[in-house]
Amino acid sequence: MIRTRFAPSPTGYLHLGGLRTALYTYLYARKHHGTFILRIEDTDQEREVPGAVQKIYDSMHAAGLTYDEGPDVGGDYGPYIQTQRRDTYPQYAKQLVESGGAYYCFCTKERLDEARAEADKKGEGFKYDKHCLHLPKEEVQRRLEAGEPHVIRQNVPLSGTASFEDALYGHVEVDCATLDDNVLIKADGLPTYNFANVIDDHLMGITHVMRGTEYLSSAPKYNLLYSSLGWTPPVYVHLPVVMADSTRKLSKRHGDPSFEDLLEMGYLRDAIINFIALLGWSPRSEREFFTLQELEQAFDLEGLSKAPSIFDMTKLTWFNGEYMRKLSPTEYLQIATPWFKKVLDPAKIDFNRLAELLQSRTEVLKDIPDMVDFFAAMPAFDAELYTHKKMKTDPAVALDALTKMRPVLDGIFDWTEAAIHDALMTAIAEAGLKNGQVLWPLRIAISGKASTPGGAIEIAYLLGKDETLARLDRSIAQLKQ
């Protein structure tokens, strides 16, 4: 039975790299009918962000990544929040101390910082000198009893190698001599990630660990822990990072959007998931559209890529446009309406028709207000907009056409698109003009914009007869000046 876990630390938002890790982890479990678990890694008390845990639940829910076990859904392996498991770690640390796999260390932070600074100055890497490993047992005991602050460090062998097998990267091996004796239990009694991940993954029966490559080089060290404890390590799958560009990884600090940001901008959940899934994984076919359910079937480790990939907002936007078009008219109307309302009055504009016209033109919801605000108020525009080579128009042609069409429009009683269309077409034919010579200037005259969602007829209908005529009169007057 496969058990996977997504184990974020509560930093306040779900970044896209984290979302992808969560997605792959989820998909792998679903594909194999396994169990997907959410675990909160909050052992760094100093970095605690209020409300961040709730945000993680919300984001997972918004993404559609339902977990079978987790802090807010329960499960047989809880608690699923590491600070609530604080009492379970020390016993394993002590077990390691007894077997020689770890030792107490009383060195102060200050002393270590100094040593680190010195090593840095010499251009060398810092490595703890195992000073406290050699303390007499009695002294250790005495200082412990005296309540002296201390940590527990992993005792990495001075020679030999440590290694592990990664499902993606294969055999990864390092010389123990290059490894540092990491802190396992901090002075505050809480475990570091280096220790907690090993203990919890084992205790929670995790069979496959999927996580970012930032852990690739420390994984051999974790394997040392597994063997000291006499445990079998899980299958590891390290995932390459998601980059913002060729040199920088995605980060909120540099203004890169989080999953929540994307949602707020009007990117669709399914589009984001689809795009993210393909960022680092390929179905090895030409297919590019997948629902979450379809991904649950299609996903596999073979399609994973080893190189970091760059998050391309442009392609996400394209995906989003495609998903917009896939929506039923009703669904589109529903999600677009709040954005219409930011600039338009539903009593004055036919949202239904507007939605029909806008759906194929919408890439991201946040763009909607700028696309439709001219319905609320006629923007100022340059008369040069009337000039269009292909339509064979310029301000003079426009003035003539608009003047001729004014009474035609005024004569329409039943203000429907069909009626406007027929009346205009008849008049255009009678006047011996080309469609573009009339329709282009008319659209400009009543919208003031070079591009609009819909042509002159649709715009006129949406504006209503009175407003259309009022705008037309104003534009004609301006042309005469």
Added chain:
RNA sequence: GCCUCCAUGGUCAAGCGGUUAAGACGUCGCCCUCUCACGGCGAAAACAGGGGUUCGAGUCCCCUUGGAGGUGCCA
């Protein structure tokens, strides 16, 4: 600095010893058309460099270069 990993168009990527080196986004052109989109058609655009192995290398090995990650009482 040291350690680990990675390397096909601008981007995502297929390829897993023999191909005219797919496809998608983006870009450009044409068509459709009352604008812009949508849609259709087409074009430009890549195996980082050098050595091997092999009859044959984008595919395997080594070196160089470039990039990423790690080197925290952060995860």
